[in-house]
Amino acid sequence: xxxxxxxLLGIESLSREQIDFFLDQAKPFQEFQRHPLKKLATLRGKxxxxxxxxxxxxxxxxxxxxxxxxxxxxxxxxxxxxxxxxGESLIDTVHTLEAMKPDAIVMRHASSGAPHFVAERLEIPVxxxxxxxxxxxxxxxxxxxTMRDRxxxxxxxxxxxxxxILHSRxxxxxxxxxxxxxxxITLCGPSxxxxxxxxxxxxxxxxxxxxxxxxxxxxVVMALRVQTERIHEPGLAPDEYIAGYQLTPxxxxxxxxxxxxxxxxPMIRGLEIDxxxxxxxQSCVLEQVTNGLAIRMALLYHLVAGPPADxxxxxxx
Amino acid sequence: xxxxxxxxxxxxxxxxxxxxxxxxxxxxxxxxxxxxxxIGVRRRGVPLSQRLAKSISGFAQVxxxxxTLDITLYRDxxxxxxxxxxxxxxxxxxxxxxxxxxxxxxxxxxxxxIRAAMNGLFDLGRPKRVRLLVLIDRGHRELPIEAxxxxxxxxxxxxxxxxxxxxxxxxxxxxxxxxxxP
Numbered sequence: 001x002x003x004x005x006x007x008l009l010g011i012e013s014l015s016r017e018q019i020d021f022f023l024d025q026a027k028p029f030q031e032f033q034r035h036p037l038k039k040l041a042t043l044r045g046k047x048x049x050x051x052x053x054x055x056x057x058x059x060x061x062x063x064x065x066x067x068x069x070x071x072x073x074x075x076x077x078x079x080x081x082x083x084x085x086x087g088e089s090l091i092d093t094v095h096t097l098e099a100m101k102p103d104a105i106v107m108r109h110a111s112s113g114a115p116h117f118v119a120e121r122l123e124i125p126v127x128x129x130x131x132x133x134x135x136x137x138x139x140x141x142x143x144x145x146t147m148r149d150r151x152x153x154x155x156x157x158x159x160x161x162x163x164x165i166l167h168s169r170x171x172x173x174x175x176x177x178x179x180x181x182x183x184x185i186t187l188c189g190p191s192x193x194x195x196x197x198x199x200x201x202x203x204x205x206x207x208x209x210x211x212x213x214x215x216x217x218x219x220v221v222m223a224l225r226v227q228t229e230r231i232h233e234p235g236l237a238p239d240e241y242i243a244g245y246q247l248t249p250x251x252x253x254x255x256x257x258x259x260x261x262x263x264x265x266p267m268i269r270g271l272e273i274d275x276x277x278x279x280x281x282q283s284c285v286l287e288q289v290t291n292g293l294a295i296r297m298a299l300l301y302h303l304v305a306g307p308p309a310d311x312x313x314x315x316x317x
Numbered sequence: 318x319x320x321x322x323x324x325x326x327x328x329x330x331x332x333x334x335x336x337x338x339x340x341x342x343x344x345x346x347x348x349x350x351x352x353x354x355x356i357g358v359r360r361r362g363v364p365l366s367q368r369l370a371k372s373i374s375g376f377a378q379v380x381x382x383x384x385t386l387d388i389t390l391y392r393d394x395x396x397x398x399x400x401x402x403x404x405x406x407x408x409x410x411x412x413x414x415x416x417x418x419x420x421x422x423x424x425x426x427x428x429x430x431i432r433a434a435m436n437g438l439f440d441l442g443r444p445k446r447v448r449l450l451v452l453i454d455r456g457h458r459e460l461p462i463e464a465x466x467x468x469x470x471x472x473x474x475x476x477x478x479x480x481x482x483x484x485x486x487x488x489x490x491x492x493x494x495x496x497x498x499p
Contacts, residue, residue: 037440042390
């Protein structure tokens with residue numbers, strides 16, 4: 001039995017055994033999504049604070065639904081409608097939330113390291129739902145779950161990640177996770193988004209700037225969202241990105257014939273991915289969404305079930 | 318604190334004979350095997366339910382569907398125990414709606430496991446009837462739950478433990494009464 005994890009802040013600090021454990025634990029929750037009655041009482045009486053200091057739709061809904069299906073109540077804080085707009089500091093907001101006695105906090109923040117800052121100051125588990133350009137651990141876990149389900153195992157796979165790697169917390173968490181399993185990772189995108197420094201992230205990592213070469217022999221192709229808020233940086237127009245890096249059916253043929261196509265969403269059809277690929281037989285995009293619910297339920301169960309928040313936290317013994 | 322073996326409650330042969338009797342009882346008290354299905358509670362209810370189904374198919378020439386139920390998410394002590402128990406799969410590949418279900422478990426003690434099992438089953442549908450089969454009933458109920466089919470009733474004290482050891486799980490086949498001594 002593994003030691004209980006006090007928080008989920010990132011993939012980098014997790015062991016391969018811990019990752020395997022959570023991927024295995026997602027299985028009963030995947031089955032659960034097919035039950036006619038999708039409501040458990042496992043976390044009845046628990047409250048999960050869903051604090052999104054940066055806007056999000058799918059991750060927020062996924063965590064909220066996962067908590068609801070486990071029987072927990074949620075309290076939501078959203079950037080657009082919160083006191084953040086009025087100038088309150090992060091720690092004041094978090095202490096205010098804490099005073100309402102939640103049993104865990106799921107948080108997203110535009111600053112890298114914000115969940116770590118909060119975790120050091122609160123007695124309750126903190127689950128990172130994305131921090132700046134740092135990590136998005138539940139996304140990497142759901143991606144790994146999708147790959148493992150379809151390919152049997154992660155070991156020995158060739159995974160190509162396409163797009164703005166530099167600014168992507170999804171890519172970073174995926175790289176940390178996949179490299180622990182000996183996956184061969186290829187990063188591909190415009191050179192300013194795939195700087196040489198990224199090679200330091202993991203051992204079996206290569207940078208390839210030509211998409212045709214990057215897709216050659218891939219078992220999994222992960223297209224990232226082009227963050228249009230960043231495309232105005234000098235040197236790249238959307239047309240150039242489409243011409244050089246859009247995932248099209250022709251280009252996908254370079255990958256293995258049974259290669260999977262993953263996308264963390266939201267997809268911008270016609271920009272980073274062609275509709276024929278997004279809706280094609282190799283696309284796992286909707287499966288990723290369902291797997292996200294399962295992995296988040298498994299994580300909430302293991303981090304939040306247990307003695308109430310004001311009891312001594314077992315992980316601190 | 319350590320445990321000492323006090324006595325054997327059932328031998329391998331007695332387990333086999335008991336299960337054979339229980340298999341006949343199920344069919345007899347069900348007016349045939351129409352709509353019948355067995356639900357084994359993890360862990361040791363699973364091999365027991367499979368053996369019962371095999372036995373029934375042997376003398377009644379009918380295949381009884383068997384499912385596996387994990388009750389972890391339905392336990393009522395999750396808010397007190399330390400590291401969370403690992404969740405296992407529930408594998409019931411048939412609809413429980415309108416089924417005549419028999420929950421199968423090794424030992425009936427407080428009744429809390431069976432309460433959890435019933436909650437789990439009703440999340441899957443609306444069975445026509447639910448009955449309970451246990452190999453050993455050791456008393457000390459904390460809930461109004463009784464078994465329809467009982468292999469053996471045993472008087473026990475609070476400190477004693479009934480250990481059902483099955484070939485499929487324990488590489489050994491017998492039922493022991495053990496005691497915790499300080």
